[in-house]
Amino acid sequence: MAAENVPSKQARIDRIKATIRTCPDFPKPGIPFKDLMPILHNPDVFSDTIALLEEHVRETGTKVDVVAGLEARGFLFGPPLALRLNCAFVPIRKAGKLPGETVKCSYVLEYGQDTMEIQQSSVKPNQNVVIVDDLIATGGTMAGACRLVETMQANVVGCLAVVELDYLKGRDNLKYAVHSLIHY
Ligand SMILES: O=P(O)(O)OC[C@H]1O[C@H](OP(=O)(O)OP(=O)(O)O)[C@H](O)[C@@H]1O
Numbered sequence: 001m002a003a004e005n006v007p008s009k010q011a012r013i014d015r016i017k018a019t020i021r022t023c024p025d026f027p028k029p030g031i032p033f034k035d036l037m038p039i040l041h042n043p044d045v046f047s048d049t050i051a052l053l054e055e056h057v058r059e060t061g062t063k064v065d066v067v068a069g070l071e072a073r074g075f076l077f078g079p080p081l082a083l084r085l086n087c088a089f090v091p092i093r094k095a096g097k098l099p100g101e102t103v104k105c106s107y108v109l110e111y112g113q114d115t116m117e118i119q120q121s122s123v124k125p126n127q128n129v130v131i132v133d134d135l136i137a138t139g140g141t142m143a144g145a146c147r148l149v150e151t152m153q154a155n156v157v158g159c160l161a162v163v164e165l166d167y168l169k170g171r172d173n174l175k176y177a178v179h180s181l182i183h184y
């Protein structure tokens, strides 16, 4: 494709935003649920999403050792990003799913509470970790993941999400750099 035909960053972001569906009152009354699954229905939109996340990480100039993805939807965006950054992908799962030695952390999110877990040996002290999820609402889930990475004595070098719900001020709960492609 000729350079002048490459869509701008804003055009790619606008197309991703247009692909996301808002589902009122899901999973509870009063919650405007952002359904990101249609992004995966369109390979061009999915590819733009991962490329934009990668561009951001590269622009920071920070070497990333590990992309940590949050169950469940962080597992969709984290592994392709890790491949493009040529680094490890590590899952942070809901409690009770990972064998061996693990570290756990409880957290509160927009519509409930839960416990997440990481395998002790999956992240080494001093490694640089980017945490990836589909969406930041209250920031509770992302903050819990940061605590887990800190417990491993590794460095959180960024918190990435495709979507951020600005009205919930989720990034105020996060003491690390936050980057999201789309804001509502
Ligand atoms: O910023 P917060 O208020 O913490 O909310 C954001 C989290 O909520 C959703 O996860 P959820 O646990 O609902 O997803 P899943 O059941 O698909 O894993 C979403 O994928 C984020 O992980």
Ligand SMILES: Nc1ncnc2[nH]cnc12
Binding pocket: 031, 032, 033, 034, 035, 109, 110, 111, 135, 137, 138, 165
């Ligand atoms: N409003 C929302 N839409 C999608 N996922 C969410 N996770 C927490 N709040 C959410």
